[in-house]
Amino acid sequence: MRGNHALAEAAVRSGCRYYFGYPITPQNEVPEYMSERLSKLEDGVFIQAESEIASIHMVIGASMAGGRAMTSSSSPGISLKQEGISFLAALELPAVIVNMTRGSPGLGNIAPAQSDYFQATRGGGHGDYRTIVLGPNSCQELADLTYKAFDLADEYRTPVVILGDGMLGQMMEPVELPPEVQIKKLPHKDWTLTGAKGRPSRFIRSLLLDPFEEEEHNWKLMRKYERITKEEVSWETFFADDARLMVVAFGIAARIAKGAIKRMRDEGLKVGLIRPISLWPFPSKAIKELTKKVRHFFVFEMNMGQMLEDVKLALEGNGEVHFYGRPGGIILTPLEISRVISSYYYQKKLG
Amino acid sequence: MKKVFSRPKSLKKTPFHYCPGCGHSILHRIIGEVIDEMNLQERIIGIPPAGCAVLAYLYFDIDMGEASHGRGAALATGMKRALPDRIVFTYQGDGDIAAIGTAETIHAAARGENFSTIFVNNGVYGMTGGQMAPTTILGQTTTTSPGGRKQKRDGFPVNLSEMLAVAKGSAYIERTAVNSPANILKTKKAIAKAFRIQAEGYGFSLIEVLSPCPTNWKMEPIEACKWIDDVMAVHYPLGVLKDVTGDKRDAH
Amino acid sequence: MLIKTVFSGFGGQGVIMMGYLLAVACMYEEKNVTCLPSYGAEVRGGTANCTVVISTEEIASPVASEPEFAVLMNNPSLFRFQNQVQSGGTIFLNSSMIESRPVRGDLDIFEIPVNDLAKKFPGNKVANMIMLGAFIKKSDLVSLDAMARVLKDTFGNRNPAVLKSNRSALQLGYDYLE
Numbered sequence: 001m002r003g004n005h006a007l008a009e010a011a012v013r014s015g016c017r018y019y020f021g022y023p024i025t026p027q028n029e030v031p032e033y034m035s036e037r038l039s040k041l042e043d044g045v046f047i048q049a050e051s052e053i054a055s056i057h058m059v060i061g062a063s064m065a066g067g068r069a070m071t072s073s074s075s076p077g078i079s080l081k082q083e084g085i086s087f088l089a090a091l092e093l094p095a096v097i098v099n100m101t102r103g104s105p106g107l108g109n110i111a112p113a114q115s116d117y118f119q120a121t122r123g124g125g126h127g128d129y130r131t132i133v134l135g136p137n138s139c140q141e142l143a144d145l146t147y148k149a150f151d152l153a154d155e156y157r158t159p160v161v162i163l164g165d166g167m168l169g170q171m172m173e174p175v176e177l178p179p180e181v182q183i184k185k186l187p188h189k190d191w192t193l194t195g196a197k198g199r200p201s202r203f204i205r206s207l208l209l210d211p212f213e214e215e216e217h218n219w220k221l222m223r224k225y226e227r228i229t230k231e232e233v234s235w236e237t238f239f240a241d242d243a244r245l246m247v248v249a250f251g252i253a254a255r256i257a258k259g260a261i262k263r264m265r266d267e268g269l270k271v272g273l274i275r276p277i278s279l280w281p282f283p284s285k286a287i288k289e290l291t292k293k294v295r296h297f298f299v300f301e302m303n304m305g306q307m308l309e310d311v312k313l314a315l316e317g318n319g320e321v322h323f324y325g326r327p328g329g330i331i332l333t334p335l336e337i338s339r340v341i342s343s344y345y346y347q348k349k350l351g
Numbered sequence: 352m353k354k355v356f357s358r359p360k361s362l363k364k365t366p367f368h369y370c371p372g373c374g375h376s377i378l379h380r381i382i383g384e385v386i387d388e389m390n391l392q393e394r395i396i397g398i399p400p401a402g403c404a405v406l407a408y409l410y411f412d413i414d415m416g417e418a419s420h421g422r423g424a425a426l427a428t429g430m431k432r433a434l435p436d437r438i439v440f441t442y443q444g445d446g447d448i449a450a451i452g453t454a455e456t457i458h459a460a461a462r463g464e465n466f467s468t469i470f471v472n473n474g475v476y477g478m479t480g481g482q483m484a485p486t487t488i489l490g491q492t493t494t495t496s497p498g499g500r501k502q503k504r505d506g507f508p509v510n511l512s513e514m515l516a517v518a519k520g521s522a523y524i525e526r527t528a529v530n531s532p533a534n535i536l537k538t539k540k541a542i543a544k545a546f547r548i549q550a551e552g553y554g555f556s557l558i559e560v561l562s563p564c565p566t567n568w569k570m571e572p573i574e575a576c577k578w579i580d581d582v583m584a585v586h587y588p589l590g591v592l593k594d595v596t597g598d599k600r601d602a603h
Numbered sequence: 604m605l606i607k608t609v610f611s612g613f614g615g616q617g618v619i620m621m622g623y624l625l626a627v628a629c630m631y632e633e634k635n636v637t638c639l640p641s642y643g644a645e646v647r648g649g650t651a652n653c654t655v656v657i658s659t660e661e662i663a664s665p666v667a668s669e670p671e672f673a674v675l676m677n678n679p680s681l682f683r684f685q686n687q688v689q690s691g692g693t694i695f696l697n698s699s700m701i702e703s704r705p706v707r708g709d710l711d712i713f714e715i716p717v718n719d720l721a722k723k724f725p726g727n728k729v730a731n732m733i734m735l736g737a738f739i740k741k742s743d744l745v746s747l748d749a750m751a752r753v754l755k756d757t758f759g760n761r762n763p764a765v766l767k768s769n770r771s772a773l774q775l776g777y778d779y780l781e
Contacts, residue, residue, distance in 0.1 A: 050458035057422035061429025197393035203408035259664025335668030
């Protein structure tokens with residue numbers, strides 16, 4: 001299955017019935033798939049909106065009404081959606097936003113990149129907020145993490161970002177799809193706007209003119225983010241046990257790094273990998289923990305060094321960090337990246 | 352004793368914060384009356400804007416979800432599609448709907464989205480302090496059109512309702528005013544009709560309401576009401592701009 | 604086992620389709636597989652390529668550093684990929700369109716004039732299937748039977764004539780090389 005199709009099908013299976021989007025390469029397979037799939041469901045709604053901005057606000061409307069809603073785009077389009085993402089966070093509405101990142105800034109190109117890491121993990125829009133950010137690295141994870149994203153969004157009433165890239169979306173791999181969720185059996189939401197029948201009227205708003213009220217709202221959000229940081233961190237390691245150098249990479253870059261590490265292991269280099277799966281919350285503790293055994297960290301990203309900052313923050317001055325990044329949509333081969341990593345390995349006299 | 356006048360039950364017992372002579376208070380009240388009369392309180396959802404009416408949820412005792420500036424039509428689209436059997440309306444000002452939200456509004460109308468919009472046109476950005484709006488008429492002085500709106504510098508105002516009447520998906524577009532008892536009654540009828548044809552599934556409906564803003568117009572309330580008739584309504588003529596229902600029940 | 608194949612040619616020559624069909628056939632044979640298409644801004648023309656990685660173990664990188672096989676449908680593809688192929692690897696070359704020949708002496712090279720062979724078929728659109736037939740015979744990555752099943756599942760619910768001509772083109776390519 002193509003990555004974008006796996007993601008879209010998993011969304012429908014997790015109960016997403018409302019999709020609003022706007023065409024942009026390299027994610028067009030998502031709206032194309034959703035238009036066909038949702039039009040065959042009685043309760044499915046697909047709208048190709050007039051803009052990215054409109055589509056994210058349609059998501060807000062459907063989410064207020066209690067539905068599982070999603071939009072998808074790629075870098076320049078995600079910038080346009082930031083207004084709505086800030087509102088989703090402030091209004092405490094669940095939603096899933098997919099970014100199949102492409103080479104940027106500006107219009108950039110349509111090749112895969114990881115240059116929206118900052119935008120995704122720092123909130124992205126205005127105001128003091130975070131979004132949960134998940135970084136899949138295979139078609140299977142695109143399906144699994146999207147499926148999970150809807151549950152997380154509902155549980156914490158917060159927008160969840162799937163941070164993929166053009167390559168992941170276009171790639172094809174065998175995928176085991178998750179089961180269909182019974183929408184009626186999903187946990188009840190006691191805050192939706194459905195008409196004030198048999199209950200007092202409700203309102204959902206983000207305007208809080210009284211600074212003390214706004215501060216309290218910010219504290220409330222912060223407490224929620226603390227809970228997420230405690231509960232929802234995920235990562236995986238690869239050849240970590242005896243590693244003398246740990247590569248830190250996420251998403252598709254981690255996949256390429258894995259290929260490189262296999263090559264280096266064949267040559268006897270003790271190199272391992274840690275791959276953050278949740279990019280926010282970031283697995284800081286897991287990375288810090290590694291310093292008990294490893295001193296050298298090699299961050300590889302398809303950008304100019306964005307997750308690098310989180311790795312440095314996590315290490316709190318422990319260990320040595322080296323960075324190699326290729327922005328602009330360049331795809332390195334495992335051989336190329338293995339050469340860069342091994343030369344660092346030998347320079348530091350690790351083998 | 353028989354009660355002949357009381358607060359609509361779909362309005363909360365909160366005094367309006369609007370300036371003296373402002374049209375919002377009147378409009379809120381008549382919307383409340385329509386909701387009561389049509390028995391919609393339990394199945395209507397309102398979408399207040401950014402602007403003076405942003406606090407509408409403090410006054411209406413119905414479900415309300417706030418939209419960001421200009422996005423009411425997109426939010427209403429998502430909501431109404433998710434809840435097709437409810438009545439959904441947006442309440443938007445001129446800056447909101449005819450400047451930043453033009454794209455959302457025109458496309459919602461073109462798609463024939465089945466919700467209603469109450470478009471309050473007072474020709475200024477009220478809440479931010481009386482700047483020039485897309486509907487500020489030529490010659491009208493605002494804080495950003497000193498000496499009056501000039502075509503060369505500021506361009507022409509936007510006649511949004513006329514544009515929306517051209518859209519194939521719009522069902523009912525009418526322009527009214529709240530500057531006199533007769534016009535207020537017409538406005539109330541128009542709103543009721545918009546909600547009714549939404550319930551009947553005709554598609555997009557919009558009532559543009561010319562509304563006085565004495566504070567930013569720097570006029571006395573009575574003078575402001577007169578200015579609507581004498582000046583504003585010349586540029587924005589009152590009346591039905593489009594009605595695909597052929598329904599004469601509310602003809603006036 | 605870890606085998607990487609690159610298919611490359613003009614957009615419209617069906618190179619992505621070749622990669623896709625190979626990937627699905629491998630999936631039918633219970634192998635791990637990734638299929639990574641390149642994508643350009645144009646739908647026709649331009650260059651297109653597709654990397655298929657096949658393994659009995661979990662596949663780390665879908666990007667191939669040094670492919671074992673390269674299936675090259677036009678001249679620019681030859682120039683781009685001939686030096687990336689592993690020593691001892693194999694190039695399948697569309698000799699109808701590629702005038703040059705690889706300069707390396709450490710590769711096996713099969714030349715198939717797929718565009719000329721495709722002229723026999725109505726619509727003249729099956730050059731890629733002929734190439735795919737030749738490829739699966741010499742690469743021995745999947746069986747002809749598995750590929751025939753994939754063709755049936757991919758084209759079976761469209762025009763039956765399309766399936767038939769693709770199927771016989773596949774066979775022609777398979778039989779073309781000794």
